Amino acid sequence: MDEERQSDHRRWLRDLELAHFEPTSPGMPYWLPRGMAVLRSLQDHWRRAHERWGYQEVSTPLLARDPLYASSGHLEHFADNMFFVDAGDGDRMGLKPVNCPGTMVLFRSRRRSHRELPLRLACDDPPHRNERSGVLTGLLRVQVFHQDDAHIFVTPEQAGDEIVDLLRLARRLYAGLGLEFGLRLGGPPEGHIGDDATWARAEAILARALDAVAGPDGYDRVAGEGAFYGPKADLLACDRLGREWQLGTVQLDFEMPRRLGCRYAGADGRERVPAVIHRAFLGSYERFLGVLLEHTDGRLPPFLAPVQARLVPVAERHVAGAGELAARLRERRLRVEVGDGTERVAAQVRDAALRRVPFVAVVGDREAAEGTVALRGPGGEDRGSVRHDALGDVLEAACRAPAV
Ligand SMILES: [Zn+2]
Structure with missing residues (x-):
């Protein structure tokens, strides 16, 4: 093609x-x-x-x-x-x-x-x-x-x-x-x-x-x-x-x-x-x-992305926690979706890239214990671990409309 x-x-x-x-x-x-x-x-x-x-x-x-x-x-x-x-x-x-x-x-x-x-x-x-x-x-x-x-x-x-x-x-x-x-x-x-x-x-x-x-x-x-x-x-x-x-x-x-x-x-x-x-x-x-x-080949700037972040629970036991985190992010008008924890993490991350979701936050046992997520940004770059209470600020800043 x-x-x-x-x-x-x-x-x-x-x-x-x-x-x-x-x-x-x-x-x-x-x-x-x-x-x-x-x-x-x-x-x-x-x-x-x-x-x-x-x-x-x-x-x-x-x-x-x-x-x-x-x-x-x-x-x-x-x-x-x-x-x-x-x-x-x-x-x-x-x-x-x-x-x-x-x-x-x-x-x-x-x-x-x-x-x-x-x-x-x-x-x-x-x-x-x-x-x-x-x-x-x-x-x-x-x-x-x-x-x-x-x-x-x-x-x-x-x-x-x-x-x-x-x-x-x-x-x-x-x-x-x-x-x-x-x-x-x-x-x-x-x-x-x-x-x-x-x-x-x-x-x-x-x-x-x-x-x-x-x-x-x-x-x-x-x-x-x-x-x-x-x-x-x-x-x-x-x-x-x-x-x-x-x-x-x-x-x-x-x-x-x-x-x-x-x-x-x-x-x-x-x-x-x-x-x-x-x-x-x-x-x-x-x-x-x-x-x-x-x-942009479907990669709209983050402020226009139809889904701005996907939370990826590693297993079903992480889904409820990810859901609560997503609810807090949606209150800040961020467009967030949550995986159901049944698919392998690599497959979920790949699917988010295909669907042009700029941010992916993975939640597994370690993250759940620490109250963090493992964050990836547009293009898949590693943003390290981000605390739950800081994630909203990080995503909000990244998904803000450009200044004019
Ligand atoms: Zn006119």
């Missing part, structure tokens, strides 16, 4: 019991308990980081009637990728394919002042997209997903600095996950909304920010790859097999906020239209996890 097939993330979805797919819901994962734990850990990481970075979280309806998507431009430019349902009164409603129009409705729901800007609104609602079934591949292209999505309302003058700052945050976020990204700037696609001068102004601001972060030769320009409402910078991650994945995106938009009636009062009291930066660093969590599973 070649390495690419060997590391196919769909194998890990099955072997690590993360997610299941059925033809009745194509491209829509059924998350199993262990997969849900991984997804939640990634969302918790996102939430903590974004609170620290000055974002506020919002949620908006999944369904909206056509006039919203007519104003935003999605009916004209994105309807082929949308699902629609009967509203029951002769109208129809669209299932949101993106979080932008809803977030802009929130912005315009009351009078806004320039003093509120930049206003950073994050949204973790699951968008749905109607993709051709031929392009659905496990988690890499799905029809419902979660994103580390946010919309930042800025004055046009604030946009450049804000983009520089957030690209630096994105670098830190990726570094903590063991990845780097390259950048690609997408120019105007055929039939984009707004006039060419506004596009050029937005693209110049975005390009200056990329120059500042990556250097003028540090990114590619690709014609026609922008969003229908503005230029975009894609974050391209490179995996250990040398494959490039488009994950995150940063887009600068002068059009949609104008069309959706977003306004703020400037310092002179006059009404102005804010610019909006659309941004997702990791992109869809589902796709990101698919890439990360392939990149």
